[in-house]
Amino acid sequence: MATLELGLDQDVAIVSVRRTRRLGLLFWTAVGWMIFVFAVAILAPVLPLPSPTDMDMLERRAAISALHWLGTDGLGRDELSRLAYGARISLTVGLLAPVIGITIGGALGLLAGYFRGRFEQLVVGSMDVLLAFPPLILALAVTAYLGQSVFNLTCILGVLGIPAFMRVARASTLTLARREFVIAAQALGASHARILFRELLPNVALPLLAFFLLGVAVTIVVEGALSFLGLGVPPPISSWGSMIGEGRESLEIAPQLAFIPAIAMFLTVLSFNLVGDTLRALTDPRQGAL
Amino acid sequence: MFGFLARRLLYLLPVLLAVSLLTFLIASLLPGDLAYVILGDQATPEKVEALRHDMGLDQPVWWRYLGWLGHVLQGDLGRSFRTGQTVLQAVAERLPVSFELMLLAEIGALAIGIPLAVACAVKSGSAFDRFVTGSAFGMLSVPAFLSAILLIYLFAVQLHWLPATGYVPFSEDPIGNLRCFVLPALTLALGEWPVLMRVLRSDMIATLQEDYIAMARAKGLKPSRILLVHALKPSSLTLVTVTGINIGRLLGGTVIVEQIFALPGIGRLLVGAITTRDLIILQGVVLVVAFGYVLMNFIVDMLYAVLDPRIRHGHA
Amino acid sequence: MTAAPLLSVEDVSVDLPTPRGNLRAVDRVDLTVGAGRTLGIVGESGSGKTMLSRAILQLLPRKAKPSGRVMFDGQDLARLDGEALRKLRARSLAVVFQDPMTSLNPVLTIGTQLVETLQEHLDLDSAAARKRSVELLAAVGIPAPEARLMQYPHQLSGGMRQRVAIAIALSCEPKLLIADEPTTALDVTIQAQILDLLAREQRRRHMAMIIITHDLGVVAGRTDEVAVMYAGRVVERAPTHALFKHMHMPYTEALLAAIPKIDAAPHTRLPAISGRPPDPTRPLKGCSFSPRCRYAAGRCHSEKPSLALAESPAHQFACFHPIGLAAGVSA
Numbered sequence: 058m059a060t061l062e063l064g065l066d067q068d069v070a071i072v073s074v075r076r077t078r079r080l081g082l083l084f085w086t087a088v089g090w091m092i093f094v095f096a097v098a099i100l101a102p103v104l105p106l107p108s109p110t111d112m113d114m115l116e117r118r119a120a121i122s123a124l125h126w127l128g129t130d131g132l133g134r135d136e137l138s139r140l141a142y143g144a145r146i147s148l149t150v151g152l153l154a155p156v157i158g159i160t161i162g163g164a165l166g167l168l169a170g171y172f173r174g175r176f177e178q179l180v181v182g183s184m185d186v187l188l189a190f191p192p193l194i195l196a197l198a199v200t201a202y203l204g205q206s207v208f209n210l211t212c213i214l215g216v217l218g219i220p221a222f223m224r225v226a227r228a229s230t231l232t233l234a235r236r237e238f239v240i241a242a243q244a245l246g247a248s249h250a251r252i253l254f255r256e257l258l259p260n261v262a263l264p265l266l267a268f269f270l271l272g273v274a275v276t277i278v279v280e281g282a283l284s285f286l287g288l289g290v291p292p293p294i295s296s297w298g299s300m301i302g303e304g305r306e307s308l309e310i311a312p313q314l315a316f317i318p319a320i321a322m323f324l325t326v327l328s329f330n331l332v333g334d335t336l337r338a339l340t341d342p343r344q345g346a347l
Numbered sequence: 348m349f350g351f352l353a354r355r356l357l358y359l360l361p362v363l364l365a366v367s368l369l370t371f372l373i374a375s376l377l378p379g380d381l382a383y384v385i386l387g388d389q390a391t392p393e394k395v396e397a398l399r400h401d402m403g404l405d406q407p408v409w410w411r412y413l414g415w416l417g418h419v420l421q422g423d424l425g426r427s428f429r430t431g432q433t434v435l436q437a438v439a440e441r442l443p444v445s446f447e448l449m450l451l452a453e454i455g456a457l458a459i460g461i462p463l464a465v466a467c468a469v470k471s472g473s474a475f476d477r478f479v480t481g482s483a484f485g486m487l488s489v490p491a492f493l494s495a496i497l498l499i500y501l502f503a504v505q506l507h508w509l510p511a512t513g514y515v516p517f518s519e520d521p522i523g524n525l526r527c528f529v530l531p532a533l534t535l536a537l538g539e540w541p542v543l544m545r546v547l548r549s550d551m552i553a554t555l556q557e558d559y560i561a562m563a564r565a566k567g568l569k570p571s572r573i574l575l576v577h578a579l580k581p582s583s584l585t586l587v588t589v590t591g592i593n594i595g596r597l598l599g600g601t602v603i604v605e606q607i608f609a610l611p612g613i614g615r616l617l618v619g620a621i622t623t624r625d626l627i628i629l630q631g632v633v634l635v636v637a638f639g640y641v642l643m644n645f646i647v648d649m650l651y652a653v654l655d656p657r658i659r660h661g662h663a
Numbered sequence: 664m665t666a667a668p669l670l671s672v673e674d675v676s677v678d679l680p681t682p683r684g685n686l687r688a689v690d691r692v693d694l695t696v697g698a699g700r701t702l703g704i705v706g707e708s709g710s711g712k713t714m715l716s717r718a719i720l721q722l723l724p725r726k727a728k729p730s731g732r733v734m735f736d737g738q739d740l741a742r743l744d745g746e747a748l749r750k751l752r753a754r755s756l757a758v759v760f761q762d763p764m765t766s767l768n769p770v771l772t773i774g775t776q777l778v779e780t781l782q783e784h785l786d787l788d789s790a791a792a793r794k795r796s797v798e799l800l801a802a803v804g805i806p807a808p809e810a811r812l813m814q815y816p817h818q819l820s821g822g823m824r825q826r827v828a829i830a831i832a833l834s835c836e837p838k839l840l841i842a843d844e845p846t847t848a849l850d851v852t853i854q855a856q857i858l859d860l861l862a863r864e865q866r867r868r869h870m871a872m873i874i875i876t877h878d879l880g881v882v883a884g885r886t887d888e889v890a891v892m893y894a895g896r897v898v899e900r901a902p903t904h905a906l907f908k909h910m911h912m913p914y915t916e917a918l919l920a921a922i923p924k925i926d927a928a929p930h931t932r933l934p935a936i937s938g939r940p941p942d943p944t945r946p947l948k949g950c951s952f953s954p955r956c957r958y959a960a961g962r963c964h965s966e967k968p969s970l971a972l973a974e975s976p977a978h979q980f981a982c983f984h985p986i987g988l989a990a991g992v993s994a
Contacts, residue, residue: 182361182362182365183365185362186362186365186366186369187369189362189365189366189637189640189641190366190369190633190636190637190640191596191598191600191636191637191640193600193602193603194598194602194617194633194636195633197602197617197618197621198373198617198621198629198633199373200621201620201621201624201626201629202373202626274488278490281490281492282490282491282492282603285492285603286603286606286618288618288621298492301492301493301496304496305496305607308496308499308500308504309504312500312504315496315500316496319493319496319497322490322493323488323489323493326488326490327485327488330484330487330488331484334484557765558760558762558765558766559765559766559767559768559769561722561760561766562758562760562766562767562768562828563768564722564752565720565722565752565753565757565758566752566753566757566779566780566783566831567749567750567751567752567753567754567780567783567784568749568779568780568783569749569783570745570749572779572783576771576779577768577771580770580771581768581769581770
């Protein structure tokens with residue numbers, strides 16, 4: 058195509074310049090926030106915060122004060138403390154559920170992409186069936202049958218994430234299995250297990266990790282939505298979602314009760330999305346960067 | 348064209364079958380509960396056993412599945428023991444509401460996303476482009492229920508322009524009906540437009556580099572025609588796919604919004620069934636929704652072929 | 664020829680900013696084309712010939728920075744505002760691109776792509792436009808033209824598609840047609856047909872034409888004048904027959920020698936030009952062709968030759984050691 062015969066080289070140069078600039082201020086701020094939230098969640102019991110369950114009926118829906126840094130909620134409980142303890146729940150579900158997804162889904166995808174054939178068809182087919190269900194509805198239905206608990210919630214959200222991780226792992230494996238280093242290993246007589254663990258897994262792990270972070274963001278949102286409706290974590294345990302749900306009652310008189318946990322959730326989800334997205338762009342094996 | 352259709356339909360059948368199986372299996376996880384739940388506080392071990400036998404719950408799972416499937420194929424999805432309505436009746440009542448919501452939401456998302464995508468593609472790389480793309484990314488981190496309370500706070504609580512909850516049937520009062528849908532549809536649209544915008548923008552930027560666009564300019568056609576006819580059509584493939592998949596996805600997304608805004612749709616029906624432990628309705632609705640989802644993907648595949656004649660003729 | 668030329672390219676340059684530095688794709692080119700005359704622009708890949716055509720057509724990529732004047736029919740195209748330029752297109756200035764698979768919109772029918780041009784510029788209603796489209800398709804030698812209107816580009820063969828592209832270009836009776844490598848993407852057997860078609864239509868309509876190609880064989884016998892480009896500059900310009908009779912540029916000589924000859928003995932070695940064109944972001948101090956030139960010596964490496972006159976003002980070249988001449992007379 059004779060338009061810009063000179064053009065191709067230039068474009069490649071432009072793309073690689075832009076890639077390395079992406080780990081900028083925004084990226085590190087997001088990482089910082091993630092670490093901050095994580096730290097607060099872990100350290101909540103040892104931090105100098107009032108108990109999140111102490112009710113003070115005289116100080117209900119109080120404004121920001123020296124005693125209560127973020128005010129109090131509808132039952133007089135300290136908002137900041139509730140926020141910190143809420144982070145524990147949101148992050149527990151948010152981090153553990155994708156772990157289920159990445160281990161099971163990642164393993165299935167790796168094996169399916171490597172061995173191909175009937176096994177792959179079976180795996181992909183069953184994932185398609187699982188994907189045929191709108192995830193929220195499936196989560197609602199299962200918690201209805203199994204009962205509401207943090208454990209059940211984590212399990213079902215984890216299972217719902219399996220197809221997505223399977224797809225990512227399989228896609229990466231399909232691209233990588235044809236690369237020279239795999240063919241070389243096979244030529245040297247390496248066993249399947251060795252190839253899977255030594256050659257493929259380290260390379261597939263990178264895009265999976267990026268996807269994991271995105272999975273955390275999605276899980277926090279879904280758990281938040283369920284808890285918002287009262288159908289997620291069982292009361293009196295409260296995550297950010299339940300706090301927002303409770304705050305909805307007092308939108309007219311004390312909107313901050315809904316908006317404070319909302320902002321916390323938004324910033325956290327945004328951070329995970331940012332970091333995950335950036336890492337995904339950097340580690341996608343289809344770009345040929347590896 | 349028909350060969351294409353037939354092949355895709357054939358693939359659909361095993362998927363639908365597997366979906367029905369999975370739905371049934373989930374429902375039959377705790378069969379004892381169903382009889383227990385129905386009897387409520389009148390349950391004694393003997394009565395539970397008797398009811399279980401009556402309802403055929405002591406049969407093996409696969410037998411019950413085939414029985415149920417047989418009923419389903421004849422159009423009988425069961426009857427709620429709470430309200431006495433059949434599943435189909437309940438679904439038929441609620442489905443139009445959910446559809447109206449989904450449709451309006453998707454239209455809203457397209458109305459926001461398409462113009463922004465076209466503008467960004469034309470001004471690609473500019474400050475405007477970066478701002479819109481950044482906002483799109485940010486919006487993806489705002490879940491529906493957050494947008495919902497924000498919108499409710501702004502428009503219902505502060506400005507009193509729109510109702511926070513409630514539903515009026517279209518046949519009764521069209522304007523009132525649409526007013527009830529503005530906030531819910533907008534909530535969903537705010538969550539959907541970023542994906543649509545991104546996909547269209549990216550395809551359009553690629554299309555605008557193509558030779559046939561340079562040719563269209565060389566022919567001296569109006570810029571609006573070049574954008575909207577020459578550039579938009581070949582760029583819409585991914586957009587249509589994503590829109591279709593989104594509409595399917597919205598089937599699940601309306602649950603939250605219907606609950607928040609008290610719209611009597613499928614989502615609300617489902618949540619109600621869960622809280623009242625109306626397990627037959629639950630099973631039936633999940634089946635209907637999953638079927639709809641699969642069908643939606645199928646329709647999207649068809650649309651794809653219509654939009655790109657090369658696929659129709661087997662080229663691409 | 665006493666009238667002013669239809670197209671006069673005056674001191675046109677095109678700069679492209681790239682991460683590796685500024686790229687001078689076109690370097691101070693002067694050209695003219697008279698009404699009804701044909702100019703051939705010959706050069707290898709990277710010579711800047713396509714950039715030049717885009718500069719003339721005002722279809723440069725956004726990042727490109729043009730300079731100079733492009734006088735067409737008395738107006739400077741570079742200074743015209745968007746709307747005025749748009750109205751000029753198709754009616755006065757038309758183009759045929761190299762690859763008809765990519766220059767025709769794949770999701771629109773042939774009919775749509777013809778009719779829209781006609782309706783935009785000639786203000787015809789759809790029935791009249793359709794009729795005219797059928798006539799045009801027949802004129803360019805496409806069988807069953809009515810049926811073609813409903814077809815899509817991918818349903819036609821390469822040669823047919825290019826005929827369609829030509830039909831579109833000719834549809835509004837342009838005064839100048841620029842054909843950018845019109846046959847490069849086509850089968851060798853079809854090439855001659857397409858070139859003959861272009862020549863025939865040009866004669867019939869008294870249209871001016873510019874044929875851009877890398878193949879000297881294409882311009883022989885089909886053009887009135889030839890300009891040879893190398894590394895963004897015009898290095899030789901002459902009436903066609905004069906060029907082939909007495910070429911002065913070593914580059915032109917090498918180009919001609921590189922054309923396979925049907926009457927050469929079998930397995931004759933094809934004298935290819937060794938080396939590659941210079942990196943356009945790092946222009947050479949001396950003559951751009953000197954690294955590859957058989958006759959290069961001394962001055963060639965340190966000074967850039969400017970266009971000088973040969974035996975007639977119509978024949979110009981840029982070389983310190985022209986073939987067949989002691990030295991040129993300064994232009």
